[in-house]
Amino acid sequence: MPDFKEKQILFVNTEWGKPSHLRYSNDNIVFEQDGKVINRASVHKVFAVFICGDLSFTTNFIKKSREFGVSVFLLKHNFEMYGGLFTTAEGHYLLRSKQYHQTDDEQLIMAKKLVTNKIKNQTNVITSGADLETKIIWQKKIKTFLDQIDAVTNCKVLLGIEGNYSKEYFGKQFANIDWRRRAPRTKEDINNLLLDIGYTLLFNLTDSLLRLHGFDTYKGFYHTLFFQRRSLACDVMEPLRPIIDRKIVKMFNLKQISTKDFIVENGAFVLPFEFYPKYVGNFLQSLMDEKEEIFAYIHGFYQHMMNPVKYPFPNFNLK
Numbered sequence: 001m002p003d004f005k006e007k008q009i010l011f012v013n014t015e016w017g018k019p020s021h022l023r024y025s026n027d028n029i030v031f032e033q034d035g036k037v038i039n040r041a042s043v044h045k046v047f048a049v050f051i052c053g054d055l056s057f058t059t060n061f062i063k064k065s066r067e068f069g070v071s072v073f074l075l076k077h078n079f080e081m082y083g084g085l086f087t088t089a090e091g092h093y094l095l096r097s098k099q100y101h102q103t104d105d106e107q108l109i110m111a112k113k114l115v116t117n118k119i120k121n122q123t124n125v126i127t128s129g130a131d132l133e134t135k136i137i138w139q140k141k142i143k144t145f146l147d148q149i150d151a152v153t154n155c156k157v158l159l160g161i162e163g164n165y166s167k168e169y170f171g172k173q174f175a176n177i178d179w180r181r182r183a184p185r186t187k188e189d190i191n192n193l194l195l196d197i198g199y200t201l202l203f204n205l206t207d208s209l210l211r212l213h214g215f216d217t218y219k220g221f222y223h224t225l226f227f228q229r230r231s232l233a234c235d236v237m238e239p240l241r242p243i244i245d246r247k248i249v250k251m252f253n254l255k256q257i258s259t260k261d262f263i264v265e266n267g268a269f270v271l272p273f274e275f276y277p278k279y280v281g282n283f284l285q286s287l288m289d290e291k292e293e294i295f296a297y298i299h300g301f302y303q304h305m306m307n308p309v310k311y312p313f314p315n316f317n318l319k
Contacts, residue, residue, distance in 0.1 A: 005292055007047035009205070009284055013276045014053030022049075022057040024064040043068045048208050050075060050201070052276060071208045081204055092214030098305055099219045099232075107221040111155050113313045114222060115162045117239040119145055121318055122169045125242045141168065155222055173245055177252045187268040190259065191248070197271070198244035198283045199237075205287055206240065207233035209295060213302040236301060239316040240294060246318070247286040256282065290319060 012031055014020040021032045028040045029049065043064070048071040065072055065085055072085040123142045127135045145165045152158045170182050174191060187193045207230055210217050220231025222238075251257050261275045271279060287294070293316065300314030 006045060008041075008045055008288065010041055010046055010049045011277075011280050011284055012049060012051045012055070013273065013280070014051070014055050015273060020053070020055035022051070022055060023061055029070075043070060046070050048073065048205070050204065052076075052280075053273075071211070073204050073208070075200075081200070086208065086211050095214045095302070095305060096216050096219075099216055102221060108152070108155060108158075110313055111158055111222040111235075112149050112152065113315075114235060114238055115158055116146060116149055117315050118162070118241065119149075119165050121239050121242045121316065122165070122173075122245075124318060125246050126169060126172045138172075141165075155224075158222075170245075173249060177249065187270070190257070190262055190269055193262070193269045193271065194248050194257070194279065195244065197279060198247065199241065201280065201283050202237055202240055202244055202287060203230075203233055205294070206237040206298070209298045210236060213298070215302070215305075236298065239297075240290075242318060243286055243290055244283065247283060251279075251282055293317070293319065 010029065012020075012022065015033070018033045019035075023030050023032070024043065025040070027043050029043055029046060030040045031038045046068075049065075050073045052075045062085055073081055074083045075081050119142060123138050127138050130138075142165075145161060148161050149158065152161065166182070171179060173179075177191060178189075179191060180189060182195070183192050185196060187196065207217050210233055215232055217230040217232040220235045222235040223229075223231045248257075256278075261278070262269050262271055264270070297314050297316040300311065303311035304313050
């Protein structure tokens with residue numbers, strides 16, 4: 001934790017037609033375009049690097065990244081991750097054995113606690129600053145859903161309850177910013193595009209922290225296992241999602257989101273490259289503001305997996 005408190009995430013955005021390069025120089029990560037140094041950062045202050053677009057780096061960069069414990073995530077321009085260089089505790093066979101041998105009942109208990117944590121965080125976001133009447137209404141709503149969660153006997157039904165609450169939550173949270181519905185990956189409007197971008201960054205941060213502890217992030221306990229899907233990262237990030245939801249509303253209120261920044265291609269909204277830093281910077285800042293709490297939450301999950309009797313399942317509470 002002391003080490004993680006001092007570290008940051010770098011986001012590197014490349015541009016078409018400008019050859020880009022990453023290298024190490026005197027314990028600094030150096031970003032170059034067209035042979036000119038654009039920026040540099042001390043490797044001792046970096047936890048992970050997100051690279052959006054195409055650039056080149058050498059085998060020495062890979063070697064140094066592993067030596068310094070810096071994870072590198074390779075993203076397409078739509079923020080879809082297609083690869084990376086990850087610093088992980090892959091040899092932690094005891095932890096992975098515990099993952100693989102959990103019973104269905106054990107997984108269901110954890111899933112219930114996870115969804116309960118998410119719903120409470122969502123409720124806290126939409127009732128923050130609300131009047132007393134609104135708070136009473138939503139406290140009644142949440143009690144109904146939490147009672148349903150207690151009675152659940154399988155994760156499929158639990159997913160349905162979570163989905164029903166999220167539908168009401170999104171309608172309330174984004175009521176003042178032309179909300180229609182949540183449609184993941186369709187990018188049918190600006191709201192869904194921004195949620196996809198923010199959730200992608202959150203997902204990769206969660207995945208990197210889980211890998212850091214030695215988890216097999218393809219083995220989840222709540223979301224259905226699916227080929228090439230890092231289900232555990234999908235699971236653990238659920239209570240963290242309101243960080244992104246709250247940030248989007250704040251950006252709208254501060255007039256930081258402009259419809260002129262977006263274009264439509266083949267029926268889907270797209271964020272042009274020149275506006276990436278503006279929006280990604282806002283999302284990364286919101287995650288960095290909560291980084292210590294996020295780390296503690298995931299470390300708590302690791303402790304619970306290793307010794308569930310001694311360490312309870314963790315809760316993530318928004319600041």
